[in-house]
Amino acid sequence: MMTDVVESSGSPARHDRPEDTNPTGAAAARTGTDDSAAAERIVAIRERIDEIDRTIIALWQERAALSQEVGATRMAAGGTRLVLSREREILERFRQALGADGTQLALLLLRAGRGPL
Numbered sequence: 286m287m288t289d290v291v292e293s294s295g296s297p298a299r300h301d302r303p304e305d306t307n308p309t310g311a312a313a314a315r316t317g318t319d320d321s322a323a324a325e326r327i328v329a330i331r332e333r334i335d336e337i338d339r340t341i342i343a344l345w346q347e348r349a350a351l352s353q354e355v356g357a358t359r360m361a362a363g364g365t366r367l368v369l370s371r372e373r374e375i376l377e378r379f380r381q382a383l384g385a386d387g388t389q390l391a392l393l394l395l396r397a398g399r400g401p402l
């Protein structure tokens with residue numbers, strides 16, 4: 286029978302799984318499965334995911350600081366705070382590499398570099 290489960294994203298998803306086979310043990314609480322081989326692999330993959338996330342956060346912060354420094358340097362020299370042609374290049378780079386999500390990501394990156402407008 287179909288059962289409703291709430292996945293970690295918070296959105297409900299439907300699975301063909303009898304209620305009495307829902308994973309319920311301690312490993313399942315951490316990884317979403319009672320299968321020990323799968324749980325072990327998931328834990329290993331998550332270590333790399335966590336490493337990647339730390340790198341992304343550090344790079345995000347470095348980029349924002351550099352972008353703010355460019356803006357401050359330019360304004361101190363009498364230039365503009367933003368250069369829209371350069372921003373368009375960056376949006377296009379991310380769109381080409383990642384599609385529509387890339388555009389959204391680039392918009393967030395550019396916003397982080399601007400600080401409050």
Ligand SMILES: C=C(O[C@@H]1C=C(C(=O)O)C=C[C@H]1O)C(=O)O
Pocket residue numbers: 351352353355356366367368369371372375394395398399
């Ligand atoms: C960092 C710069 O200044 C601003 C910020 C940008 C960015 O975060 O990439 C790009 C263009 C400018 O609007 C730059 O001109 O390179």
